[in-house]
Amino acid sequence: MAQQTAAEPRRRFRHWRFRRAEARATLARQLSLSLALCTVTLSANSSPAAGSPLTNNDNDPHPVSDSQLSRPDPDHSSKSVLNGVNTKPTAAAAAKTAANYTIRAKLDPDSHQLKGQLTLRFVNGSSKDLDELWFHLYLNAFKNERTLFLRPPSRSRSGTRGKHWGFTDVHSLHCQQMGPTDLWQQAAPHSPDDPNDQTDIRVPLPKKLAAGDSMSCEIEFLSQLPNIVERTGFARDFHMVAQWFPKLARLEDNGHFAHFAFHPNSEFYADFGDYDVTLNVPQAYVVGATGQRHSEQTVDQRKRVRFTASRVHDFAWTAWPSFQVRDEQVAGIQVRMLFPEGQERNAARSLAALKFTLPAFNRDYGAYPYPTLTVVHPPHFARPAGGMEYPTLITTGAAWYSPPWVKGIEAVTVHELGHQWFYGLIATDEHRSPFLDEGLTSYAESKVLTSRYGAGSAFGGLGFSVSRDAYSRAAAAYAAHTGNIAWSADRFPNFRSIGALVYARTPTVLHTLGAVYGREKMTKALSAYTRAHRFAHPEPQQLFDAINDALGPAAADNAELAITESGWVDYAVTQVSTRKLHAPAGIFDKPGKRHTVTSPKKTTEYTNRALIERRGTLRFPTQIRLRFEDGSHVDRAWDGQGRYWKLAHTGPSRLVSAQVDPTNAIGLDQNLTNNARRMKTARAPRLFERLTYWLQLVLSVLSA
Amino acid sequence: MTGAATSDPDMSSPPISSPPISSQALFCRQLLLPAAVLWGYRASLAALATLPLSAALASTTAHSPTGDRPLFAPGGNYLLETLRLVKTPLMAASYAQLWLVVGGVVLGLIPLGFAVASVLDNGRSASKRFVDAIRHFPRLLLLQFTSIAAYMAVVYVFGSLSAKLRDALRNTLPISQADITTATFVLLGALMALAVGMTHDLARAGVVHHGHTAKASLRLGIYALGSRLVWLVGLRLLTLFGGALLVAVTAALVTKIDVHQSGVWRVIAVALTHQVTLLLVAGLQCVWLRGVVLTAAAEYARHHISEPPRSVVATPLPSS
Known part of the structure; x- marks a missing residue:
């Protein structure tokens, strides 16, 4: 009883925060109706793919707007699972499409440069007038060894260093509503408080952009790819092109941009948008990208491939002349496997993993809403490009001789696929709350792998087995007193710490809650959370609320303590x-x-x-x-x-x-x-x- | 050369000559006894070396209701937890025990020498053969160091060359083909290492049965290997793969017995299965050693009587 009393202030605080979130939600709901009209109009008028996949309906609680995106959600089964759980979408779930991109880019395979023209159609969906824009130029993280990403002691996750430096130069920025001035002339020369970093750039606006108003900007840029450091770059003639264009930071409802300098521990955060990207590459190159391939034209030994993707918050692509291609339908999704010669067995294993994982994720977290999924297995000389997620495109990787009793290729495939929900659809701030994407994805991954492979979900053979849960539990226990799961990415001392706390301890927390309070209830909680915040940007509190609704206040208290206060x-x-x-x-x-x-x-x-x-x-x-x-x-x-x-x-x-x-x-x-x-x-x-x-x-x- | 070979009364006796003896007794003396000595020595050393390690690990299961069974549970939850908690004392104990194992391996040349002497028994008593093995210990040790140096050279040469070859091939071939080609080259290195090992064993036979110096034994070993290469490689691979097969079958059998389940009989059954396997592995090693000794003796006799090899002639055999 005494302990329950002690828990009371925390619960009150949680409920206060919940009410605060509700108030924000109400405000956003009021704005959403008017903004929806603007967004739809903009998409219809200016998008080259107008009328096709780029429209959306902001009032739709499950806002998958057109025929290509409206996949049947197998909620018939989950409705019984969700019985008694609040699955109504919050205002955040009905978020606006706020940043639409039309990009034309040409790849020079020799210099590994991209020349691009970008049209950004942006809606001020916040409650405040804007007098600035914030752009992320992520490739500048690889410009020299003084950037936040590369300077000691942080360096990159894998410890790799640049040999060929990368950068993004913006040549001009013109916004229709702001007059003929090149706004980039007034852009800050570097990230805030960091003269050595140019990944987080403020652009002041000559006049305010009123709340609810929209703006269309033309940007010319040149991106130099680095040799592959973590997730992006080139290796020989292989190109993994990610974080490659000037990208608007996510505009929060309160009128602040969620901007940050690119930290080696950090991933990304952006608004949903419609992308229409035309890539100009040498004819021999096989291209895979976010979204759907719409057309391909060959002119002068080069080809132009156009991709469109609706309601995504990033666009990545890969190009390599030596890709093998395998197309297959999996759970109604057009899956394209891109892999080097000799990796056929791993491609088949990846595909098999998708076949048992996609239906499970569809059931537990809501239907995958996109018509395509591209799985890229990088060549051996571009290994750091493997194991990464982008909307509708994931990268995997394993040695070609990887034995069947080591579930490495299955694990990475399932993990990156899980990110299509915990990152792709539930677009949390990966910089501020990395556990919401990596932690929940690791939980989803381990749940699927355990149900498939049992005790041998990490390793099973030769009379010996190790499960992923056991591995996570050991790492979680090791890191229990070293930090906080809910830290922002830049607070972790190194990636090992993130690995132990975010990747390992988060799933251990959720497994424990499930085992103690009911696994079905845990499934209900995540099911409710993912469905309610689909195409939205929830915060940790929304997760705790879902746990509270499904598992009860005691479980929610334990979850919050374990995640935000290093509870043990x-x-x-x-x-x-x-x-x-x-x-x-x-x-x-x-x-x-x-x-x-x-x-x-x-x-x-x-x-x-x-x-x-x-x-x-x-x-x-x-x-x-x-x-x-x-x-x-x-x-x-x-x-x-x-x-x-x-x-x-x-x-x-x-x-x-x-x-x-x-x-x-x-x-x-x-x-x-x-x-x-x-x-x-x-x-x-x-x-x-x-x-x-x-x-x-x-x-x-x-x-x- | 002949004088040197005959100066020792023991060495002057023909190596293959044995007193009349029943085949059963011969089997016991020439195979079972040396195998049992090798097995017994390794078992004693292993038990001694693992005692502190198992004590460190067992401290975590002392209060478990099911004893140490959770360590063998599928999924490895308790095993990982134990390793996490006792990692530091376990590493310290392992480091200390490492020296015991190294010392044990060095002293293991004595039972090995005994086995080499016994697989082709010339009628001497076991105790005398044992004393002989102790007497030959310095030369066997020298051979051991020479062999290790040769192994390291092979590993270095083939390791560095295969790395370069792999990098070169990966630029031109699909990765699987490049790696398989490299693996074929590595296999050549493995064959070279096998040859080093076989020469080493032939040289051991030269030391134990003919009283050669380490240098002369190595020459004899190289000559014998060259003259009966196919037969020796065949026998070596047969005994090696036989041993590997035994270990694999045992692993499968032990998995079936599953000591994670309750029942003392399971522990006893697994222990017996393991030890019988190890005894058989030692037996296979003795079969190999017998083949080696026979080859060395035949080569020695052939060249000793008629036309000794140049290398052997060049270096007079020692008297002891």
């Missing part, structure tokens, strides 16, 4: 005892008589006791299993609220051991080895036997 828990059995029960000894007064009992009569029963402790800040209900000499056992439930529990049990048999959480439901338990205590310690014959055998084998090989 360690259950331990610290004492056990067993004594034969006997009648009490001593002097007893009875009416008119004093009776002394010196040798009390023993009974056939035993008093068995165990002391169970809960260390840490999280409180999960759990069970304690008492095992007895006669082979029987008793399970006792504990609400886990107190710091300890003195458990007493009387029965006909001696206690052998007491174990807390015997089903290992609490993956967040910091130490599994103190979860039990025996009256008599056990030996480890299996361990000794196995270690001895292995060393004997080694000795046999050494002297063979």
